Amino acid sequence: MAGGDGIRVGVFGSGGKVGQAIVDAVEAADDLSFTVGVDKDDDRSSLVDSGTQVVVDFTHPSVVMDNLEFLIGNGIHAVVGTTGFDDDRLAQVRGWLDDAPGVGVLIAPNFAIGAVLSMRFAAAAARFYDSVEVIELHHPHKADAPSGTAYRTARLIAEARADAGAAPMPDATSTALDGARGADVDGVRVHSVRLAGLVAHQEVLLGTEGETLTIRHDSLDRTSFAPGVLLGVRQIGNRPGLTVGLDDLLDL
Amino acid sequence: MAGGDGIRVGVFGSGGKVGQAIVDAVEAADDLSFTVGVDKDDDRSSLVDSGTQVVVDFTHPSVVMDNLEFLIGNGIHAVVGTTGFDDDRLAQVRGWLDDAPGVGVLIAPNFAIGAVLSMRFAAAAARFYDSVEVIELHHPHKADAPSGTAYRTARLIAEARADAGAAPMPDATSTALDGARGADVDGVRVHSVRLAGLVAHQEVLLGTEGETLTIRHDSLDRTSFAPGVLLGVRQIGNRPGLTVGLDDLLDL
Amino acid sequence: MAGGDGIRVGVFGSGGKVGQAIVDAVEAADDLSFTVGVDKDDDRSSLVDSGTQVVVDFTHPSVVMDNLEFLIGNGIHAVVGTTGFDDDRLAQVRGWLDDAPGVGVLIAPNFAIGAVLSMRFAAAAARFYDSVEVIELHHPHKADAPSGTAYRTARLIAEARADAGAAPMPDATSTALDGARGADVDGVRVHSVRLAGLVAHQEVLLGTEGETLTIRHDSLDRTSFAPGVLLGVRQIGNRPGLTVGLDDLLDL
């Protein structure tokens, strides 16, 4: 437990690309101290022995529950980007946390701060505008259209407008080529561009008489999750229990 | 006085361009009903006689105080875009309102909802990013650079970063042409573009490792104040006392 | 014939909105001199009597042919934005011009220089990029999607790529909501955004490994045809015969 400055951080899956990027980010931060990385066949007890306070887990749905049970049982906080959490899994994690009152776990589907802020701002602004549409732009190797983030963004916008009793958006289109007006997600049009050279980008356009507001998020490389992970690492020690999504930590 | 649907709205300065645009906007709104326009030499008592509930004032600093005293004295709410309100004037308005407990007055320097939202979002996001810069773009007839809105936006960003204890922005520039890096407003760089064909536009760019967030506001014509004015008209009846700035009404 | 500096310019349909905007633009130009405007019931001989050298015609398909016969017969050049020219009409105009060797007529479907340049640049660049998509954004009162300009742009891009033997664009989309990927115009995806507050905007996105090129055109008000009309007025005197489209005058 001796020595080391700042919060002591370990990483599950440190042998993978994402895990390595997180190790690098932790090591580059003045207020964090990297303790130990644990890979598939490594002994997890090194996390306990090294006095690790927070562990980051970007691993696999097949192992993440076992990892969480171990961490919570040992009083270690967790920041989790691994996918596959349904209601049952979340309930199970909450159950474990009931028996470990000081421990905090953050599980988030998206650690790109800009993506989370974009959604928040779009939803907050949506009720002031007559029209809202979403354009998402990705590299051409992407399999789904629209992106999961664009789909969630559109639903949040639709929800905010329904809550505010907003009128349907104006649209006089009477002659259209098939697909020209995009996909309809709860009344919000979503357009998916696939272009060589792009990474992951999204634009929410809001318009009313004489003015428009555009909220654009660009992910330019795969490390864009790092600042969000560090934000979680810094705060989770003060947030006992389960936190789902980065939103609460942004404190907007 | 009977009849009429929705809030009954009068307009000071209805003979001018802006006043006329407001009359048009009120008449186009289903939940508002235009009562009477009052110009320089018209009798203001028509506002009272017509049962007007809210009056919009986009007139001149030389007459606005007199207008407000009249409205408050007659129990009529006011939405004011006229400029020139300093602390003394605001104190005077508050004094009148103390004697008219049910009356609400909204005074705002900027009724473009998108401009207000942009500033809010930029300030809220600023602490999560290593770098923030502002680009404002206007028609070439504009006399000042940067624009007042860009200047205020930069100061709000600087304030938010100071409050969060943010590190200075990274900038390795060692060789620069004079002016290339823009104006320095409390440590935030602001760039002013002047281009024929443009109206009034602003972009706040925020960047951290691997991702950027851009918040852009475009005013495409002079009517962009209308939606903000209508928002004020709809809410001021439920906000007794003095409200300064559109921010509080946006309820973000 | 006396006096006046620069090219002497008359306007057909000067009583309409567009006609008036053209009169204003001519009067504002140092090298042009406005002679006379002719409306529906006015006598056209004033154009001859005033020594007019070039006449601008933004009128109606039902009168434009008669106007052109008159102008060509009197040795006056014409710049025409009126729609409805099919092959028969163009052949007829060419016939009249055969008998008036010094006279020039310019007929163009689009006088917005930026729209014409956008198309040209997009077509010129298309063969160097793996992917090209078009996003057009308009006010919500527009009836057709995509816009005529976007449709023509996409076809020009497709043609340029076919000529260059370009490979099909990469697109791994396997799961898509209906319409998400836009309309397919000869293999080029076109997305149509309809948003309150917008006027007429278009973006061509081109991408290859590690880089993208974006060509964006914004029409911010209805006067955006004026610079193209003046360009035509200045050049048509030196271009005897029929010129179709603004492209040739841009001399790219």
Added chain:
Amino acid sequence: MAGGDGIRVGVFGSGGKVGQAIVDAVEAADDLSFTVGVDKDDDRSSLVDSGTQVVVDFTHPSVVMDNLEFLIGNGIHAVVGTTGFDDDRLAQVRGWLDDAPGVGVLIAPNFAIGAVLSMRFAAAAARFYDSVEVIELHHPHKADAPSGTAYRTARLIAEARADAGAAPMPDATSTALDGARGADVDGVRVHSVRLAGLVAHQEVLLGTEGETLTIRHDSLDRTSFAPGVLLGVRQIGNRPGLTVGLDDLLDL
């Protein structure tokens, strides 16, 4: 030496990052065949023995002249991204090429096709617009402001406008913070944004009454030179003598 499909391509400096990226790009192209990579201490004769037709050189000013003499002497074409070519060096290369009539050498300071196209399009469009400004946006580790590309772009724009006798740009700015209006490069304003998360981006904005045209180039990663290099490799065999700059190959 028989066999192999397509043009046979070798790479100088294949051990470095850039060299390796070029090897990868060549191997991924159906119509090119990678022969051999040569690093600092390797024997260059393998290039001859392998029947290499074109060699790519992204090495160092201290070795590139020796490399070129070797290649030209052996009848091998060259595509060169190495910097440091002044008039003396170019004259020397021309001298060698005089004795090797079939050999072609391409030397270019910038292989990003989009950067070259941007400059071309901006210069071609500049004379049709009242106002032109340049915004360049880069990561904050960049030492110079504006970027070399932005500086060259502004000069080309200024040159094109001078050739066309364009009027000075309109600008009514009378009160400005120092630097707000950017750097003045031959009368063209250039603004330099430095933002964490960005790579290398440039926007040329052109405006006239009622419309604007924007030409934007984004380099999203370091491999953006690859398509330009391949373009050079494919064409240099048919372009004997010295070609400076990618422009001629784009055949616009």
